[in-house]
Amino acid sequence: MGQGRSVGVEEELLLVDPDSGRALAVSGAALEFHNGAGEDGDADEGASLGAELTLQQLETGTHPCTSLDELAAEIRRWRQTAAAAARAAGAEVAALATSPLPVEPSITPKPRYRRMADEFGPTAQEQLTCGCHVHVQVDSDEEAVAVLDRIRGWLPTLLALSANSPFWQGTDTGYASFRSQVWTRWPSAGTPATFGSAEEYQRTVQAMIDTGGMLDEGMVYFDARVSRKYPTVEIRVPDMCLLAEDTLLLAALGRALVDTAAAQWRAGDPPDATRIELLRLAAWRAGRSGLETDLVDPAGRPAPAGQVADALLDHVRPALERTGELARVEHLLATVLERGNGAQAQRKVYANSGRLDDVVRYATEQTLAD
Numbered sequence: 001m002g003q004g005r006s007v008g009v010e011e012e013l014l015l016v017d018p019d020s021g022r023a024l025a026v027s028g029a030a031l032e033f034h035n036g037a038g039e040d041g042d043a044d045e046g047a048s049l050g051a052e053l054t055l056q057q058l059e060t061g062t063h064p065c066t067s068l069d070e071l072a073a074e075i076r077r078w079r080q081t082a083a084a085a086a087r088a089a090g091a092e093v094a095a096l097a098t099s100p101l102p103v104e105p106s107i108t109p110k111p112r113y114r115r116m117a118d119e120f121g122p123t124a125q126e127q128l129t130c131g132c133h134v135h136v137q138v139d140s141d142e143e144a145v146a147v148l149d150r151i152r153g154w155l156p157t158l159l160a161l162s163a164n165s166p167f168w169q170g171t172d173t174g175y176a177s178f179r180s181q182v183w184t185r186w187p188s189a190g191t192p193a194t195f196g197s198a199e200e201y202q203r204t205v206q207a208m209i210d211t212g213g214m215l216d217e218g219m220v221y222f223d224a225r226v227s228r229k230y231p232t233v234e235i236r237v238p239d240m241c242l243l244a245e246d247t248l249l250l251a252a253l254g255r256a257l258v259d260t261a262a263a264q265w266r267a268g269d270p271p272d273a274t275r276i277e278l279l280r281l282a283a284w285r286a287g288r289s290g291l292e293t294d295l296v297d298p299a300g301r302p303a304p305a306g307q308v309a310d311a312l313l314d315h316v317r318p319a320l321e322r323t324g325e326l327a328r329v330e331h332l333l334a335t336v337l338e339r340g341n342g343a344q345a346q347r348k349v350y351a352n353s354g355r356l357d358d359v360v361r362y363a364t365e366q367t368l369a370d
Contacts, residue, residue, distance in 0.1 A: 004323040005137040006064035007255045008232075009075055009247055012130035012240055013058050013082050013093040013367070021360030023099045023128065025055035025106040026089040033088035034081070047074070049082055053113055054128050055106040058082045058093065064137065064230075068325055071251055075244045079368055095367040097130045097165035097179040097239035100346065100356040115215060123186060129179040130240035132162060132247055134254035135232035141198035143262055144226045147233050148201075149194040149271040150261035152279055153298025155223045155237045156286035157312050158250055160305060161333075162238035163290035164342025167356060176290025176343040177239050180283065187213040189221040191279045194271050201226060223283065233258055237283070242342035242366050249332040252325055256316035263319075274300050290343050291336075306337050 015024045034049050047063045060078035065071035079093065086093045105128040107117045116124045138144040163176035175181060183189050188208060195201040208214050217228050223237040235254045241247045282296035289295075295308040303311075313320075313333055320326040339345075349362045 004066060004319075005255055005259060006066050007071060007137070007251050008062045008064045008135045008230075009071065009251050010059055010061045010133040010135070011075070011078070011095070011247065012052055012132070013060065013079070013086075014096045014099060014128075014130055014240075015056050015058060015086055015089075015091040016094045016099075016360050016364065017090075018092045018364070020101075021357035022101050023056040023103040023105075024089075024091045026086070026091050027051050027055045027058055027108065029089035030058060030082075030085040030091065034085040047078070049078065049085060051108050051110070053108060053116070053124070055108050056099070056103065056128055057130060058086065064135070068248060068252055068328060072244065072248050075247050076368075076370070079244060083368055092364040093367055094360055094363040095130075095164070095240055095242050095342075096346075096360070096363050097163075097177065097342070098168050098182070099128060100167035100170070100350075100359045102170040103128055112215070112218075116219075119215065120186070127182065127185075129165070129182050131179065131183075131236060132238040132240050132250060134235040134238070134251050135227060135230055136235070136255050136258040138231060138233050138258065138262070141201070141226060143265065144233050145195050145198045145201045146265035147258050147261040148192075148222075148224055148226070149196065150264055150269075151224060151233075151235075151257045152191055152194075153272050153274055153282070154257055154312055154315065155191070155235070156279075156282040157295060157308055158235065158253065159237045159239070159283060160286040160290050160295055161253075161309065161336055161341060162241050162246065162250055163287065164239040164242050164346070166343040166346055167350075167359070170356065172347070172350070175288050176292070176341065177287040179239050180237075180287035183221070186219070186221045188219055190223060191276060191283055192222050193276050198226075239342065242345060242363060243369065245332060246336060246341070249329065249336060252320070252329045252332070253312065253316065255323075256319040256325075256329070259319035259322070260316050272298055274298060290341050292344070309333060309337060 062074035165179035278300035
């Protein structure tokens with residue numbers, strides 16, 4: 001098996017009351033326990049447990065990994081670590097991209113987060129959403145931007161596979177990923193146009209900061225971006241996945257997309273010319289219906305979700321063959337297409353019991369499922 005590029009994952013977990021299922025603002029206490037236990041010694045190597053915008057969240061980060069076995073173990077290890085910290089604060093962790101039950105988010109008391117709340121008002125103050133970020137190693141900023149220009153059309157498919165946020169403030173929104181709708185309220189969020197060069201990417205980012213619509217480079221909320229911390233492309237479009245194995249699938253497909261795009265760039269193949277308007281509609285469609293109806297393919301054409309997912313697999317097949325991961329990814333993808341994503345699982349639980357606290361309870365169990 002080839003080693004391939006390193007890949008790491010950040011997951012944002014919801015902190016919930018084990019009895020009522022309501023979101024709890026206890027990340028400070030959870031992190032105090034975690035740090036007091038001396039369990040964060042690996043943070044300088046990229047692995048960590050940390051705070052997020054609201055006190056109802058924890059964020060995990062794995063080490064960079066070169067094999068899927070290693071990454072699968074890391075994802076589960078950090079979910080377990082977050083669960084232990086949460087329990088010390090009287091909570092459980094739930095791999096949900098939004099809270100099914102009503103919640104009033106509490107902003108984490110850090111200066112930057114307070115500035116965001118002041119500047120962006122309800123967009124920040126109501127922004128209790130949990131995403132999954134896949135970091136894939138790149139050799140240079142030029143390669144990173146070339147990759148961004150060539151993976152845009154496939155990002156909605158990753159969103160559809162991961163969709164795990166049908167409920168918002170106690171109601172069924174009709175969306176598979178309502179998180180993706182809430183997230184687009186940020187002025188810098190969504191699918192960008194192609195950049196063509198690292199210089200143009202940085203020029204665009206600086207111009208965005210200069211407008212006052214972003215505080216800093218950390219608020220580049222593109223669906224995929226050049227990481228400001230690591231030598232990686234950061235794919236940010238997915239919801240937080242209910243199951244660890246679905247996160248693993250996203251990471252494997254993300255790495256294969258980066259490999260494929262980098263090879264296209266080196267061969268002189270231009271990015272697809274699909275208009276940005278169609279790509280944004282593709283992202284909306286993925287968030288709206290997930291895997292249950294048509295998606296929009298990278299050329300802007302509607303097609304059944306399973307057909308588009310299979311086309312993604314075909315697109316990255318050579319990259320998966322090079323790393324020896326094809327059979328495993330085929331199995332992971334077929335499993336999701338057969339059983340459905342997190343949104344479908346949540347709705348099934350709710351249809352059976354009519355209770356959103358049962359949905360949360362189910363999620364806490366599945367978060368740590370082996």
